[in-house]
Amino acid sequence: DAxxxxxxxxxxxxxxxxxxxxxxxxxxxxxxxxxxxxxxxGLRLIYYSFxxxxxxxxxxxxxxxxxxxxxAKFSLSLESAIPNQTALYxxxxxxxxxxxxxxxxxxxxxxxxx
Amino acid sequence: xxxxxxxxxxxxxxxxxxxVLNCSFTDSAIYNLQWFRQDPGKGLTSLLLxxxxxREQTSGRLNASLDKSSGRSTLYIAAxxxxxxxxxxxxxRGRGSTLGRLYFGRGTQLTVWP
Numbered sequence: 108d109a110x111x112x113x114x115x116x117x118x119x120x121x122x123x124x125x126x127x128x129x130x131x132x133x134x135x136x137x138x139x140x141x142x143x144x145x146x147x148x149g150l151r152l153i154y155y156s157f158x159x160x161x162x163x164x165x166x167x168x169x170x171x172x173x174x175x176x177x178x179a180k181f182s183l184s185l186e187s188a189i190p191n192q193t194a195l196y197x198x199x200x201x202x203x204x205x206x207x208x209x210x211x212x213x214x215x216x217x218x219x220x221x
Numbered sequence: 222x223x224x225x226x227x228x229x230x231x232x233x234x235x236x237x238x239x240x241v242l243n244c245s246f247t248d249s250a251i252y253n254l255q256w257f258r259q260d261p262g263k264g265l266t267s268l269l270l271x272x273x274x275x276r277e278q279t280s281g282r283l284n285a286s287l288d289k290s291s292g293r294s295t296l297y298i299a300a301x302x303x304x305x306x307x308x309x310x311x312x313x314r315g316r317g318s319t320l321g322r323l324y325f326g327r328g329t330q331l332t333v334w335p
Contacts, residue, residue, distance in 0.1 A: 111264070147230075147327060148327055149225065149310060149312075149324075149325030149326050149327045149328060150265075150310070150312075150323075150325040151325075152322055152323070155322070165322070197264060197265070199265075206252055206253055206272040206273065206274070207253070207270060207272060209255060209267045209270050210255075210267070210323060211267070212257075212264035212265040212266075213264050214262070214263055214264045215262075215263070215264055
């Protein structure tokens with residue numbers, strides 16, 4: 108089974124709708140992240156959480172909110188979706204944050220806002 | 222703000238060639254430098270991680286080097302194979318207040334043809 112899972116894998120919605128993307132991990136990591144990727148661009152950080160009570164904004168948090176329901180679960184919400192939020196969304200986790208620590212990514216959610 | 226650039230954006234080579242992918246970053250105060258592979262419809266997979274105190278890392282046919290003073294990293298792929306076809310992303314991890322954040326380049330899309 109995958110260590111980092113995301114649901115749904117694909118979603119098409121309309122402008123103005125509220126959308127929630129969910130992420131679960133079985134790696135036992137404290138740190139979780141949400142990124143978005145647009146065609147031809149690198150990944151950009153939306154929000155990150157270093158533990159259940161610690162949530163921080165990333166580079167592009169406007170229009171998004173998050174909830175860390177448990178160590179293993181981190182959800183991303185679009186309160187009122189707009190077309191320029193059409194993108195590929197990735198969740199990631201990491202361990203203690205030491206110099207050899209890497210991030211483990213989920214398979215992504217492809218979101219289309221019409 | 223850290224800016225990460227990857228050159229070339231795309232590369233198409235015949236099987237068996239040795240090739241070099243380039244990554245540059247503007248802020249040399251990084252915690253580590255990572256190379257990821259991204260396949261269509263899948264998440265990112267970590268290939269190599271070079272800590273700031275290291276100069277290179279090797280895994281099989283892959284070798285990554287890091288020169289912090291010049292703000293550059295290279296990924297060397299020996300004896301390329303069609304299965305190496307993917308998008309390769311480099312990411313610099315920040316220090317201090319940005320510790321834990323990864324700053325991604327836009328990637329190099331590699332095609333290896335038989």
